[in-house]
Amino acid sequence: xxxxxxxxxGLVGLAVMGQNLALNIADHGFRISVYNRTVEKTDRFxxxxxxxxxxxxxxxxxxxxxxxxxKPRKMIILVPAGKATDAxxxxxxxxxxxxxIIIDGxxxxxxxxxxxxxxxxxxxxxxxxxxVSGGEEGARFGPSLMPGxxxxxxxxLKPIWEAIAAKVDDKTGRPIPGAKPGxxxxxxxxxxxxxxxxxxxxxxxxxxxxxxYGDMQMICEAYALMSGLLGLKAAExxxxxxxxxxxxxxxxxxxxxxxxxxxxxPNNKRKAFVDVVxxxxxxxxxxxxxxxxxxxxxVPAPTIAEAVFARCISALKDERVAAAKxxxxxxxxxxxxxxxxxxxxxxxxxxxxICSYAQGFQLMRTAxxxxxxxxNFGEIAQIFRGGCIIRAAFLQKITEAYARNPQLANLxxxxxxxxxxxxxxxxxxxxxxxxxxxxVPAPTxxxxxxxYDSYRSARLPANLLQAxxxxxxxxxYERTDQPRGKFFHLDWPEPTRPQLEA
Ligand code: NBP
Numbered sequence: 001x002x003x004x005x006x007x008x009x010g011l012v013g014l015a016v017m018g019q020n021l022a023l024n025i026a027d028h029g030f031r032i033s034v035y036n037r038t039v040e041k042t043d044r045f046x047x048x049x050x051x052x053x054x055x056x057x058x059x060x061x062x063x064x065x066x067x068x069x070x071k072p073r074k075m076i077i078l079v080p081a082g083k084a085t086d087a088x089x090x091x092x093x094x095x096x097x098x099x100x101i102i103i104d105g106x107x108x109x110x111x112x113x114x115x116x117x118x119x120x121x122x123x124x125x126x127x128x129x130x131x132v133s134g135g136e137e138g139a140r141f142g143p144s145l146m147p148g149x150x151x152x153x154x155x156x157l158k159p160i161w162e163a164i165a166a167k168v169d170d171k172t173g174r175p176i177p178g179a180k181p182g183x184x185x186x187x188x189x190x191x192x193x194x195x196x197x198x199x200x201x202x203x204x205x206x207x208x209x210x211x212x213y214g215d216m217q218m219i220c221e222a223y224a225l226m227s228g229l230l231g232l233k234a235a236e237x238x239x240x241x242x243x244x245x246x247x248x249x250x251x252x253x254x255x256x257x258x259x260x261x262x263x264x265x266p267n268n269k270r271k272a273f274v275d276v277v278x279x280x281x282x283x284x285x286x287x288x289x290x291x292x293x294x295x296x297x298x299v300p301a302p303t304i305a306e307a308v309f310a311r312c313i314s315a316l317k318d319e320r321v322a323a324a325k326x327x328x329x330x331x332x333x334x335x336x337x338x339x340x341x342x343x344x345x346x347x348x349x350x351x352x353x354i355c356s357y358a359q360g361f362q363l364m365r366t367a368x369x370x371x372x373x374x375x376n377f378g379e380i381a382q383i384f385r386g387g388c389i390i391r392a393a394f395l396q397k398i399t400e401a402y403a404r405n406p407q408l409a410n411l412x413x414x415x416x417x418x419x420x421x422x423x424x425x426x427x428x429x430x431x432x433x434x435x436x437x438x439x440v441p442a443p444t445x446x447x448x449x450x451x452y453d454s455y456r457s458a459r460l461p462a463n464l465l466q467a468x469x470x471x472x473x474x475x476x477y478e479r480t481d482q483p484r485g486k487f488f489h490l491d492w493p494e495p496t497r498p499q500l501e502a
Contacts, residue, residue, distance in 0.1 A: 006070035007033040007057050009160055012088050013078035013106075014041050017132065020139035021078060021105065021164070026052035028163040033057040035065035066095040073100040074157060078132075081108045089116065098124035101153045105132045107286060110199035110206060114371070117149055117198040126153035129198070131205020133388035134166065142166030142175075144388035145192035146208070146380075148201025148373075154194045165192040166387025173396025175386040191386040196373035203367055204380055207360045210290025210304045212253075212389050213283075214356035214444060217307035219257050221442045222349045225431065228440040229334040230341060234272035238262035244346055248420075249353075251392030281311040290363065299366045301359040302451055303352065306443040329439030341434075347424035348431035352448035354421060357398065358411040359451065365409075378402030412455060421452065 011022045014036035022045075025032045031054045036042045039060050046058035059065040066073065073096065077088050085106055092102065102125065104113065113129030120127040131146030132139065145165050147154055167176045167188030176188040195201040219241075226232045226240065238261030245254045263273040287308040294301035313320070334341065361377055368375045381398035384390055401414035411417050421428075432449050435442035454460060467490075469475035476487040 005031060005055075007031040007068050008054070008070060009033075009074045009076065010035065010059075010065055010069050011076040011078060012036070012062075012065070012092075014045050015078070016136050017105070017139050018076075018078035019045055020136050021076065021132070021143070022056065023049060023052065024140055024142070024164045025160060026054040026056050028054065028160075030054040030160055030163070031057065033059055033065055033068040035059045035062060062091050063095055066092065071097065071100070072126075072156070073097070074103065074160075075101070076103045076105050078105045081106045081112070085112075086116075089120070093120070093123060093125065096125055099126060101126045101128060101156060103128040103130055103147075103157060104202075105130050107131075107205065107209075107284070108202050109289060110203035113148065113199035113202045121150070126150045128153050128157060129202040130161070131195075131201050131208065133205060133208055135389065138166065138387045142191070142387045144208075144383050144386060144391070146195050146201040146204045146383060147192065148195045148197060148199060148203070150197075151194065158194075161192045162190040165190040166391075167191070168382070168386040173382075173385045173393060173399065175391065189382065191383045191388070193376070193379045193383055195380070196368070196375055199371065200368075200373045200375065203371070203373075204364065204375070204383075206286050206289050206293070207364055208384060208388060208390060209286035210301070210363075211357060211360040213287035213290070213307040213311075214304045214360075215251075215253050215353065215390055217310045217444045218349055218352050218356065218448075219253055220310075221435075221445050222345050223257070223261070225345050225348075225435060225440055225442060226342065229434060229438055230338055234261045234274050240342055248350060248394065249346065249392075251394065252389060253392075278317070279314060280317045281314045283308065283311050287311070290360075293367070294359075294363055297363070297366050297370060299359075299363050300451060300454070301363055302447045303356040303444050304359055306447040307356075310441075310443050330437060332438050334434060334438060341431075344427035344431045347427035348442075348445050351421050351424050351428040351452070352445050353394070354411060354417050355448035355451050356444070357394075358417075361398070361411055376402075376406075377408070378406065410455065412452065425452075 008030040009025060010033040011018055012035045014034055022032050022034050034042060034045065034056060042058045042060065046056055049056055057068055059068055069075065075092060077085055079085055079088055085104055085108060089102060102120065108129055117127040117129065126149065128147050128149035132143050134143040138144065142165060145161050147157065147161060167190055168174060169176055170189045195204050223237060226237050238258045241254055241258035241261060245258060260274055265271040265273045265276045287304065291301065291305040291308050294305065364375055364377065364380065378399045381395045381402065385395045397416055398411065401411060401416060402408060404414065408414055412421060428449060432442060432446045435445065466477040470477045470489060471492045474489055476489045478484060478486060479488060
């Protein structure tokens with residue numbers, strides 16, 4: 001039966017994210033129509049949630065769904081990125097009127113969002129690509145939302161997006177707790193804001209995910225170093241992460257790491273849960289997209305890329321088990337103070353994290369030139385402060401850094417972050433050296449340190465590299481004693497060894 005009162009908004013795709021976001025929207029007093037390809041899922045969802053402040057309206061066909069919405073219609077799509085999203089859009093378009101708004105909340109590739117926005121604009125429709133972060137819990141009780149697209153469409157979506165987003169205290173940057181975790185909340189700054197045109201929102205969401213890959217891998221390296229160099233047990237490390245969560249590393253990922261390390265195996269209470277989990281990690285692709293985009297644009301983001309590669313090498317489980325019997329490392333053991341090393345690992349993690357975020361923000365800086373967006377980096381850091389997986393007290397410092405200087409070229413150049421790295425780098429170097437000496441892999445810690453040392457080098461060995469390119473390929477070179485942009489070529493001697501010509 002058709003609903004008499006038109007719904008404020010609609011949602012297609014009632015899997016984990018769709019159901020939770022729909023309930024969040026309805027809990028905030030908005031009437032929402034829902035549609036799912038498999039109709040039984042819609043029926044079940046409506047039956048399980050009979051009472052919501054705004055009201056849930058189940059629909060059995062796309063035509064009924066569209067007809068149930070107030071005009072101009074607002075429709076959220078939450079299905080897998082790619083073909084499924086295109087299929088839903090193709091199904092909706094013939095049923096819509098000019099100015100209706102489609103909102104893709106999936107993890108779309110930003111170039112797809114640029115394409116879709118252009119195609120739909122050509123048909124008189126409006127399109128928003130909105131990053132949605134925070135997983136199931138975030139969607140239900142307050143996600144971080146990163147919308148990009150037509151500005152007028154955003155203004156119509158804004159009251160709903162601001163109502164359902166996570167909220168943080170503007171001064172401290174900390175999430176404001178509600179009656180249930182994150183909801184309902186009064187006051188505070190919503191973790192959403194207009195990001196920019198067409199694919200800007202999905203681009204920023206992708207960078208968020210790339211940073212998340214980095215954060216997770218760095219925490220894993222801190223764990224591996226405490227275990228490998230100090231022989232600490234999971235529960236003790238859990239206590240250390242809890243302590244770290246009270247200080248500058250205060251974040252969702254540190255908090256859950258502490259919980260995970262303290263968790264016992266339900267099948268054998270004498271064992272730590274983490275010790276029975278297989279050491280191979282999967283990936284869904286957004287870290288890879290971030291790294292590929294860094295390579296495409298020529299932006300150095302080695303720490304994020306190392307985090308992706310760390311998952312790739314973890315997946316080679318059988319090969320690693322076989323190689324472990326053949327390839328030998330150093331026999332060296334750490335014999336110094338435990339307390340000092342734990343502090344050093346903390347500092348290495350903090351410094352590496354600063355470099356990883358510096359890389360993510362440099363990527364966004366270059367992308368805005370590439371795609372003609374005007375990104376507000378302080379606001380983006382603010383959106384990341386609550387609701388999403390990388391939420392952390394640290395992000396407040398990034399917001400403050402961009403408030404001090406909106407044109408900041410690199411986070412490392414901000415006085416606050418500069419001071420942190422200056423104070424902590426001795427410990428960071430000590431940890432990276434110890435990892436190498438004792439044979440504990442620490443790819444993101446060491447790549448972040450190389451990034452820092454490269455970025456602060458007025459002269460890198462690329463002079464030799466340019467000379468090599470000029471030698472074998474006549475690629476030319478610039479001279480230090482001539483203006484930039486003037487290119488030279490040296491008449492190199494003929495290669496004497498045949499393989500040089502290969
Ligand atoms: P899934 O990505 O697993 O999608 C399942 C939903 O898509 C179901 O409702 C399914 O309908 C529908 N669907 C599919 Br599959 N193909 C379809 C098609 N061709 N036409 C119409 N509907 C189709 O759900 P999810 O995990 O809730 O994620 C939704 C989106 O949110 C994804 O883009 C995801 O990347 C993104 N995201 C997920 C998370 C998370 O933590 N899970 C976090 C942030 C963003 P059916 O019931 O008929 O099969």
